[in-house]
Amino acid sequence: MLLAFGQVADVLQALQHDAELLGAENTAVTTSDASLEARAGRVRRAGRGSLLQVLDAQRLYEQALLGYAHAKGQRYLDTILLFEAMGGDSQAWVEALAEQRRSMTPSTMRTSVGFRGMLAANRERSAS
Numbered sequence: 749m750l751l752a753f754g755q756v757a758d759v760l761q762a763l764q765h766d767a768e769l770l771g772a773e774n775t776a777v778t779t780s781d782a783s784l785e786a787r788a789g790r791v792r793r794a795g796r797g798s799l800l801q802v803l804d805a806q807r808l809y810e811q812a813l814l815g816y817a818h819a820k821g822q823r824y825l826d827t828i829l830l831f832e833a834m835g836g837d838s839q840a841w842v843e844a845l846a847e848q849r850r851s852m853t854p855s856t857m858r859t860s861v862g863f864r865g866m867l868a869a870n871r872e873r874s875a876s
Contacts, residue, residue, distance in 0.1 A: 755833040759826060766823040773816040780809040 784805040790797045828842070 752833065752835075756830070759830045759833050762826045763823065763830065766819065766826050769819045770816070770823060773812065773819045776812040777809070777816050780805070780812040784809045 784802070787797055787802050787805045791799065791802055
């Protein structure tokens with residue numbers, strides 16, 4: 749019995765760490781997106797700045813998106829571990845999520861699953 753409580757406590761601590769990491773990765777995505785927009789805007793408006801700077805900003809943005817996706821994936825894995833540590837059936841949860849995604853229309857999937865959609869949703873949450 750004590751082992752089970754220890755496992756739940758460990759997974760909850762991992763989820764707390766995941767939340768902190770996800771927040772940091774979200775900040776990195778937001779910052780790199782703003783940098784990319786600023787550099788691209790300077791090149792478009794006044795021809796100032798170089799294409800190399802825009803490409804570098806785009807590379808940093810893509811790296812930030814990759815870090816965010818990795819952190820979000822880790823959070824999902826730790827959530828499944830929490831269900832298992834509490835004696836739940838994680839397979840039923842995965843199947844329910846798959847069924848929910850199958851019922852979504854392609855346009856809904858693009859806006860809810862895409863990285864730009866996630867970024868926009870995170871911005872809306874931070875603003876409110």
